[in-house]
Amino acid sequence: MTPVPDRRPHLAAEILREALEKQQRFEDRKPTRLGRGAERLTAPIGGFVARIVPPGLVRRGLEMADRAAGYTIPVQIAAHSVEDLEACERSARRVQGWAVGTNAASGGAAGFFGAAGLGADIPTTIALAARNVRATGAAFGFDSDGEEERAFRLMVLQVATSSAESGREDTISTLSEMAAYLASPEGRLVLEKGGEWVTDTVIERIARQLGFSLAGRGGARVVPIVGGAVAAVVNASFQTDVSRAARYAYRMRWLMHRRMLEGPAEEAGDVESGA
Numbered sequence: 001m002t003p004v005p006d007r008r009p010h011l012a013a014e015i016l017r018e019a020l021e022k023q024q025r026f027e028d029r030k031p032t033r034l035g036r037g038a039e040r041l042t043a044p045i046g047g048f049v050a051r052i053v054p055p056g057l058v059r060r061g062l063e064m065a066d067r068a069a070g071y072t073i074p075v076q077i078a079a080h081s082v083e084d085l086e087a088c089e090r091s092a093r094r095v096q097g098w099a100v101g102t103n104a105a106s107g108g109a110a111g112f113f114g115a116a117g118l119g120a121d122i123p124t125t126i127a128l129a130a131r132n133v134r135a136t137g138a139a140f141g142f143d144s145d146g147e148e149e150r151a152f153r154l155m156v157l158q159v160a161t162s163s164a165e166s167g168r169e170d171t172i173s174t175l176s177e178m179a180a181y182l183a184s185p186e187g188r189l190v191l192e193k194g195g196e197w198v199t200d201t202v203i204e205r206i207a208r209q210l211g212f213s214l215a216g217r218g219g220a221r222v223v224p225i226v227g228g229a230v231a232a233v234v235n236a237s238f239q240t241d242v243s244r245a246a247r248y249a250y251r252m253r254w255l256m257h258r259r260m261l262e263g264p265a266e267e268a269g270d271v272e273s274g275a
Contacts, residue, residue, distance in 0.1 A: 015085055016260050019251055026248040027172060058207040061123050062157075065130035066150055073135045073143070082141030085254060089247070091139035096243035099132040100236045107235030125235060126210070129157060129242045136246035140254050147199050148188065152178055152249070154202045160238075160245035161206070161213040175249055183256035213238075 077095065080087035103125055110121035133153045137143050155175045162168040181187030255261035 012260070016255070019085065019255055020261075023248060023252060026244060027169075029244070056207070058126065058210055059203050061126045062130060062154065062203060062206065062210070065127040066134065066153060067145075068127070069131040069134040070143070070145060072131060073138055077135050078138045078141065078143070082254075085251075088140045088254065089251075092136045092243070092247050092250070095132060095135040095139060096240065096247075099128055099135075099239040099243060103128045103235040103239045104232040108229070108232035110231060121231065121235070125238065128239060129160070129210075132239055132242045133157060133246045136243065137250050137253075140250035141257075142250055142253055148178075148182060151198045151202050152182060154199070154206045156246050156249045157210060157242065158202070158206045159249065160242040161210050176252065179249065179252050179256055180262075182253065 077091055080091055082088060106124045106128070107121055110124075130153070133156045134143060137149075137153065142149070152175075155171075155178060159168070159171050159175055162171045181190065252261065
């Protein structure tokens, strides 16, 4: 009997190639056109609304939403083998579909009430974004309640709310560094010791960015003519940005966990040692 050649090395190389191509596309991508367009058209109104959404309110909303999200993720999200990257991707895209559809519906309903609806829809959007990230993490096999994991989820939201003009590359670099830390026992130990400080620091940063981003995007819904229709589109655009950032982050974690991708710290070490 002729032996069957082992195709696993080839399959692993193909998986890595496709995954890295997706990672590069995300790094080169700007936030969705609809999201950027809504922000440009409603910038004056968005800036005003941003001032009436205190960062502390966003902070509390993020904390509560992240914790609550753990109780609302269906078991089916992680029913597949997390060793199958394609299955993880499919599950994550189902998460995106749910988040986009639900937030579009909530935005459409809130948009008919103008500024009053905006006040109600921002907490809803925050809660759905937190669930979106956490469910995407679960789809790739990462869903713990440790402080370091919460900090990582908040950094994912920070990437989703950062435009190319406001330091997106630096934010992605920081996310990559934290993913590398989490992929090593030493990194986890460091974060466990300082986890509370890391989370507090990130929450303060993300609160300012997320609060401004949501208010800026939501500014369109206080314009009488556009109302619910624009609110639905803007919310769907925002959740799409969140899903893309979450898939990028957890795909990177998946690759690092299996030693298929090196982190920034490791790469820097290789360069310094002349490797």
